[in-house]
Amino acid sequence: MAVTLADVAARARVSAATVSRVLSGNYPVAESTRNRVLRAVDELEYVVNGPASALAAATSDLVGVLVNDIADPFFGIIAGAVQAEMVTPAGESGRGGEKLAVICNTGGSPERELNYLTLLQRQRAAAVVLTGGAVEHPDHAAAVATKASRLAASGTRVVLCGRPPIEDATTLTFDNRGGARRLTEHLLTLGHRRVGYVAGPAERTTTRHRLEGHRAALAAAGADQEAERLTVHGLYDRASGYDATLELLRRDRSLTAIVAANDTIALGVCAALRDQGLRIPEDVSVAGFDDLPFSADAVPALTTMRLPLHEAGARAGRLALGREPQPPGGVAMVRAELMARASTAPPRG
Amino acid sequence: MAVTLADVAARARVSAATVSRVLSGNYPVAESTRNRVLRAVDELEYVVNGPASALAAATSDLVGVLVNDIADPFFGIIAGAVQAEMVTPAGESGRGGEKLAVICNTGGSPERELNYLTLLQRQRAAAVVLTGGAVEHPDHAAAVATKASRLAASGTRVVLCGRPPIEDATTLTFDNRGGARRLTEHLLTLGHRRVGYVAGPAERTTTRHRLEGHRAALAAAGADQEAERLTVHGLYDRASGYDATLELLRRDRSLTAIVAANDTIALGVCAALRDQGLRIPEDVSVAGFDDLPFSADAVPALTTMRLPLHEAGARAGRLALGREPQPPGGVAMVRAELMARASTAPPRG
């Protein structure tokens, strides 16, 4: 039914082997023969049978990218960057070569994460990129580590982007702790002492690290007496930021700054403050994390820690393809940069 | 090296055929045999070889989802919803059955769109979902139509979500024209007469349809004398909205409302107006389109046309899996709903 290699071979009056070699281009073929084959391919509109070639060659051109939430630009940016690395470098005719980046949305669910990992293993994916914070439940962590080893053992490259290192995987960690610490230091330097914190879901590494950085800064300044009481956990979304802010204000109406675990939450924080009649930054300063595109022109522009998500994603993509050398020890840290903008200012009085 | 069907068969003391049948569950197997096989599968941690089974069965469990920009929540929401439909309905043990939704980011580029289509054809994808507006260049439209037919011919289901129907594909179109018209009518009803419009890229169907709806409303109210001059094209992003707004104000400082082609642009519009010292909605009303999550709690809350993106994506997913009957004629229209919020109000005076 479908056009096969054999059909092309027949039309080009060569053997199937020759056609295969022309298409994969890893074997000397005489110019004239090559042209004949290529013409036949075009005329027949032949498209390689992926599964068949994957089976025979024991490799596939699939690369999996796991994200917690594609609807969140944080992941969208990383995933987009990874995928952009997969396209054939300009000039190549598009014949073979390019990989297919598969973006898989786990929705933050550990089961689905494992499920996708299995699916990708089944597809004999060439590589898998795990993005975003990991869930910290020990069972799950072990399960993921096991899967990762198994994938690595079967030749699938495993790359982590934005989560703590594990064995058998190349890792790009984000400096969440250090970044969070610098961010809170910025607030302390401005003179704030009563700083609220809206954290993400408790069981995520990203959440914990950012919170730890925040606490470390407070502790170093001796301003951590009430840190516990001024921390509220929620999801990494706007609504959580809104609700958490109301809760924080309920607990302590006198706080002069709120740090959010990420920019999306920060937007919710701003909305809640505004609804409570508080001005930003005159009454309360607000800071986020990630520096997503919308943060720069929120009103007021959001102070945040910039994470080079696009660059990190691109690098993860290259690592997945083996186009970039491993960092020493298989682990590289991506730094966050303070973007001090209009949403933070010295407290009143 | 890797565990194969044969290994499992040997351990369970049955033939490979039996193992295969147990795993796919489409053939009667005695209870005791089944258990023996399942145990062997677990003990050996066997994972099916996807390519091999795809080759033998001439079907694959890949479903492609093409989006213009994953970093844009519009697409993120649709893609996430499609993918969520792929998971096995609760209760099933996860053995076989589930599809792998592959999200492919075209970046709006026609070449990459075709490229991905070829890649998916090569993988013998079970289905392909094309989301978002189509590029209107006739050559490209023809190329896509051809590819779509070829895919359909080779058994791949083709589903369109948010673009105009083409042959051989099931389509979920968005009522962009009608929605845009109702939105502008809302503004006209409020009393606005000088309404600016920030459109998307000129060659997109979505752009054209929304603009046409807008113009139709103006024309019906006899308010379209300057429509041409009060329209500025840009990309579907914030920066374009910002720049376009400055341009609109330059052309006519007296306009009392600006309609943006989508919510993201609208946010840029708001930022620009604010920077120009204009209040929303007192001085200028602003309206968007799509009703993305952030729109409801922007400041002021954005008036916009709600498109049920999640529902549409989910339905597209079900259509792709053949789990939902085709709509009559293969085409269904998804309506937009007016969400009148705080960013629009009667003009002053």
Added chain:
DNA sequence: TCGCCTGGGGTAAGCGCTTGCTGGGGAGGA
């Protein structure tokens, strides 16, 4: 002139799984 090398191309053996067909044996009917 002859043997040898080498570039170019064919042959065929799988890759791991699915599935149509075959076959063995127990249960039930005659």
Added chain:
DNA sequence: TCCTCCCCAGCAAGCGCTTACCCCAGGCGA
């Protein structure tokens, strides 16, 4: 008791491609 019939399992033929291996025909040095 013998014969059907049915239920389950095995056999084996591919699915379309890759690649190790073999072979042939020139070209070249001796």
